[in-house]
Every structure is written in C-alpha cells, then in structure tokens.
Amino acid sequence: MQITIARAKVNRPKPAPASLGFGRIFTDNMFIMDYTTEKGWYDPRIVPYAPFSLEPAAMVFHYAQEVFEGLKAYRREDGKVQLFRPTANIKRMRDSCERLCIPPVDDAIYLDALKTLVETEIDWVPSAPDTSLYLRPFIIATEPHVGVHASNRYIFAIIASPVGAYYAEGLNPVKIYVEAKDVRAVKGGMGFAKTGGNYAATLKAGETAGQNGFSQVLWLDGVQRKYIEEVGSMNVFFKFGDEVATPALQGSILPGVTRDSCLKILRSWNMTVNERTIDVDELKNCSEAWGSGTAAVISPIGEIVYNGSRIIINEGKIGETTQKLYDYLTGIQWGKIPDPFGWTEPVNS
Numbered sequence: 001m002q003i004t005i006a007r008a009k010v011n012r013p014k015p016a017p018a019s020l021g022f023g024r025i026f027t028d029n030m031f032i033m034d035y036t037t038e039k040g041w042y043d044p045r046i047v048p049y050a051p052f053s054l055e056p057a058a059m060v061f062h063y064a065q066e067v068f069e070g071l072k073a074y075r076r077e078d079g080k081v082q083l084f085r086p087t088a089n090i091k092r093m094r095d096s097c098e099r100l101c102i103p104p105v106d107d108a109i110y111l112d113a114l115k116t117l118v119e120t121e122i123d124w125v126p127s128a129p130d131t132s133l134y135l136r137p138f139i140i141a142t143e144p145h146v147g148v149h150a151s152n153r154y155i156f157a158i159i160a161s162p163v164g165a166y167y168a169e170g171l172n173p174v175k176i177y178v179e180a181k182d183v184r185a186v187k188g189g190m191g192f193a194k195t196g197g198n199y200a201a202t203l204k205a206g207e208t209a210g211q212n213g214f215s216q217v218l219w220l221d222g223v224q225r226k227y228i229e230e231v232g233s234m235n236v237f238f239k240f241g242d243e244v245a246t247p248a249l250q251g252s253i254l255p256g257v258t259r260d261s262c263l264k265i266l267r268s269w270n271m272t273v274n275e276r277t278i279d280v281d282e283l284k285n286c287s288e289a290w291g292s293g294t295a296a297v298i299s300p301i302g303e304i305v306y307n308g309s310r311i312i313i314n315e316g317k318i319g320e321t322t323q324k325l326y327d328y329l330t331g332i333q334w335g336k337i338p339d340p341f342g343w344t345e346p347v348n349s
C-alpha cells in the first residue's frame with residue numbers, strides 16, 4: 001500500500017535542546033490511516049499535525065477502546081537516523097489489539113509508516129546528547145455508538161515529539177513509593193496490553209506520590225498485594241548479590257521492549273538473571289534497582305518507601321550494573337557502539 005504525502009506548508013521553528021522536556025512539542029506532520037469493517041485498513045497518509053474531528057459518541061471516549069506504543073528515532077554522530085527495535089513494538093501492538101478487539105495493522109505497512117514519518121520529519125530528530133524523536137503510534141475506536149461492543153471504525157495515527165529525559169532527575173536516582181492499597185491490573189485483565197485504561201488506573205496513586213515528593217509508584221500484584229509488578233511508566237529490575245531479578249511476565253505487567261533488551265544484554269554478559277516472583281519484603285536486601293522503558297530508558301532507583309519504611313539503595317547513588325547497562329544500551333541506540341543484536345533499523349542512508 002502506497003503512503004501518500006501531503007506535508008504542512010509551513011514548518012515551525014525547532015525548539016532549543018534544553019527546552020525539550022518530554023512529550024509536549026510535536027512535529028509538523030503525522031501519519032494517519034483509517035479502518036472500516038467493509039474496507040479494512042486503507043488510505044495511509046502523511047498529513048499536517050492537526051486536531052481530529054470525531055463525533056462525541058465515538059466509542060473511544062466512552063469505553064476506552066484504544067491501544068498505543070512508544071518508540072524512538074535516534075540521531076547518530078554521523079548524522080544518520082535509526083529506529084530501535086521497531087518490529088518489537090509492532091508485535092506488541094498486535095498483542096494489545098488482540099486483547100482490545102481491535103483489527104491489527106499489517107506489520108509491513110506499520111514499519112513503512114514509522115520510517116516514512118521519520119524521513120518526513122528528519123530535521124526534527126534532535127542531535128544534542130540524550131535527546132531523540134519519540135514516536136507515539138496509537139489506534140482509537142471512532143464508531144459513533146454508545147452501545148458496548150467492538151467498534152467498526154478506527155483511526156491509526158503516529159505522532160512524533162522531540163524529547164529529552166522523561167524524569168526531571170535525568171540519570172540521578174528517583175524516589176519510588178510502593179502502593180499498598182490501589183492496584184494497577186490483575187492477571188486475566190489488560191495489564192500486559194499497552195492501552196490507556198492501564199495508565200488511567202495509576203493516576204490517583206501517582207498524584208498522591210507526586211505530592212509527597214516521589215517520582216513514581218511501584219505497583220504490587222492485585223491479589224496478595226505482596227509481589228512486585230511494575231512502575232506504570234517502566235518495568236523494574238533489582239540486584240540481589242550476584243543475581244539480577246525482574247518480575248516474570250504473567251499477564252498483568254507490560255512486556256517492555258527495554259525490559260527485554262536489558263535481559264538480553266545482561267545474559268550476554270553471563271550475569272545471573274531471573275524473571276521471577278519478587279516479594280516486596282526482599283527489597284530491603286537489594287544492592288541496586290532501576291527502571292527500564294522507552295521513555296525512561298534506564299532510570300536508577302535510589303529510594304523506595306513501603307508501609308512507612310524507607311529503603312535507601314546503594315546510598316541513593318546509581319549502581320555499577322545500572323550505569324554499565326545504561327552506557328551499553330544507549331551506546332547501541334545512538335549508534336556509538338556496534339549493535340551485536342541487530343536491533344537498530346536505519347531510516348536514511
């Protein structure tokens with residue numbers, strides 16, 4: 001399927017790298033494609049970034065039938081631009097679509113859409129250290145109907161945002177609050193899918209945590225409220241002696257692409273790495289902790305508060321393994337070191 005390109009007539013000035021922050025500035029153009037049950041997915045196109053016109057009855061507004069992804073385009077030192085593991089995001093959106101009863105987009109068209117948008121917006125890919133172009137693909141249900149069923153119309157869109165660090169702390173360790181009352185997801189629910197409802201469920205505890213000086217909430221399992229799940233915006237890893245452990249994927253947490261990359265890198269270093277159940281009471285024994293995510297990259301955790309007790313990790317400083325992993329992963333992402341895993345996908349030659 002051919003992507004038609006009708007780009008914006010006026011290009012807005014590019015922001016200064018120091019003003020980027022995360023996810024507030026959007027590029028001049030976006031990708032869109034439509035779906036109806038009669039036509040399937042059709043009319044892939046690049047158009048100027050602009051508001052959608054949707055009926056108030058569009059089903060996404062009422063029943064949250066939507067899925068999304070997050071991935072980044074990186075500018076290498078030689079000026080070329082590359083994506084990191086786009087096929088992993090495409091596969092995960094397919095899994096999310098299946099859970100949300102949304103018709104998946106063909107993998108080849110999806111990859112073409114990502115590359116075509118980045119090529120169109122190539123001047124928006126920043127080059128300052130630790131900056132990238134964040135891509136946000138999403139599908140929303142647009143059928144106007146207040147009855148509860150799977151929509152028969154959708155929009156698939158990709159928007160792009162030049163970004164810096166997700167957390168104001170940058171690579172300085174963040175403080176995390178363990179939520180013991182609210183839960184994010186349960187097995188059998190939608191926790192593994194990248195869908196807005198999972199994030200809406202985290203907002204209340206996130207607000208309270210923020211008011212008390214914490215960057216994020218660490219979620220426990222929804223049944224026993226005892227086992228570590230994830231941080232909502234990232235997966236989590238802990239170092240106990242020589243072991244690195246991360247919660248196993250059992251349906252209630254997001255199968256992070258960065259999580260998987262960390263596991264593969266750590267295993268390639270012959271480290272002992274386990275995907276397992278982690279009891280919250282084990283955290284007092286950990287020597288390092290970090291979060292992993294596309295937006296958060298590798299984010300060291302310096303303090304965890306659970307039931308009023310403070311656990312200070314590695315004296316609140318970034319740990320050796322965390323730093324090594326950050327340097328290696330970001331080295332591959334920005335093309336500073338060879339990519340032995342074949343994870344990078346060139347956009348321009």
Ligand code: COI
Nearest residue numbers: 070071233293294295296
């Ligand atoms: C990502 O890391 O790409 C995400 O979607 C997390 C989001 C909270 C920014």
